[in-house]
Amino acid sequence: MLRHQLIVLRRRLHGRVRLTNQDRWFLIQLYRWFPSILEVLTIIRPETLVRWHRAGFRRYWRWKSRSLGGRPQIDTELRVLIRQMSMENPLWGAPRVHGELLKLGFEVAQSSVAKYMVKRRWPSNPGWRTFLRNHAPDIAAMDLFVVPTIGFDLLYGFVIVRLDRRDVVWINVTANPTAEWVAHQITEAFPWDEAPRYLICDRDRIYGRVVTRRLRAMGIRDKPTAPASPWQNGFAERLIGSIRRECVDHIIVLGEMHLRRLLKSYADYYNRVRTHRSLNKDAPVTRPLQRIGSIKPPAILCGLHHHYARA
Template sequence: MRDLFRLIGWAVVDLLRSRAALEAEIWTLRQQINVLRRTAPKRLSFSVFDRLVFVGLYRLFPKICDALAIVKPDTIVGWHRAGFRLYWRWKSRRRGGRPKVPLEIRRLIREMSIANPLWGAPRIHGELLKLGIDIGQTSVAKYMVRRRGPPSQGWNTFIRNHADGIAAMDLFVVPTISFRLLYGLLIMGHGRRKILWFGVTPHATAEWIANQLTEACGWEQVPRYLIRDRDGAYGEVFIRRLRSMGIRDRPTSPRSPWQNGFVERLIGSIRRECLDHVVVFGERHLRHVLLSYMNYYNEMRTHLSMGKDAPVPRAVERVGHINCRPVLGGLHHQYLRI
């Protein structure tokens, strides 16, 4: 600031001096500049004030570039352009505008767009308005999840929409106390993972399996699709029975038990929770044990995939004394309020 006052003072004094005196001072200053150029370092440092002075004089008198000695004209032009950018950056700074969307609402928009791939910005915007969230539709479109292709439902949604019309079946082997092998037939519905039928036989023939399917499903409420493996026990008689009942046969690929994963998982649960702890005496005993487990599985056992509910929905009991009742001889227990 002191240099600025000094410069202004010398400018006022120069207005009162003669032209000859000014010319003599200019020659003296130029000679001093020549001496400084010989002894000064190659790169000089300029303060912000120095740059403002040079740029201001350049704006008022562009021809001063001919008198520059310690700085190049291109440098002065570069300083001027940098100042121009800073000025317009300050001129176009944000002065309010649209309020920023809170982080919680942005996360909610993203979750809604992921969970509902068929919804667009107008649909999500309408839901947000019904939730009391006042936000623009363009902001909703901004924070939605971007998808490369057209929206599509997930496999879980597809299976849930078709589960009521799908049934699955499989055979499993159970040894008896006399080392005799019995075959158990399991038929379950995909809708709520409910066990529809248990069959027991020492000889699993195609005709016997067809009769078991008829008894399990009847002739009125039959599933639309039936998933099974490619066991040789499912012969021509069984396939003809499926066609006569209007059921579409869907055998899995060879050596692909994961394609019938619900039944495979259920058979594992039957072994872990029941058969591994019981010595089977015979066909009648095995049938009794499996039917007892079916009642326990369908009406009492809670399932993680069904929101901790049973295949046959259980009402929540809040009043009464809690009573414990053994199931399957004490392997499991049922808790009721009385």
């Protein structure tokens, strides 16, 4: 022990003693065999050697307990798929996700599925978007809008739109809107077996008792918006905005028959051709995907819009 300390001291150039890993290992081995060497240490303190020994003990057992195999890690794509399933289906647990993966041909343990699922602090509940989408098929909205004519007269357009696919159920024009006329339009728009459960409207006086009685007779409950709150009828307001920006703002209306013909053409274009971002770039009446044929753009509304289709 003393001889090795002299060797270390002879290697020193300037400053404190420089110990290599071999020196530390040698001293630790001597300490394991002869603990009494602590009495003859001069170049280091005894507690330093004890600290080295404990650190070596920890590293040794860490090396002994290392993993020699075990369960292989799953692919990155499968981990991404598990996370996607758990995010898109907040009501699913690990057994349900595991069952779906088995049906897709993935051999993976349920414990691995639980490991890579999204961890949530609170119980899994659907969000507002899912809640509204589940109720959208039973809700429709209606509203009136004004269009001036070439003679500075005012015509009133009436629209009804379903919230599920944003499709225009009914559109018509009148120069003298009354409650009886609105009630008749609602009857024409919804057959008795296709009426929605709720119908959103504003607090216009035209939706009076006549309209309310007709709705109740058809099994529809009216849902008036709050005063001065047009955003509560956002679907109908958005449709009217599209009608203005894409149709009537670019045409001088000659009369009631002219406006009715224009709105009917636009409603057909809106339902069957026009794509919507809220429908993942699809039309309310789903357009089939076309891959074969030459592209021909027939004009709509005298060239105001075009329908691109393969023939």
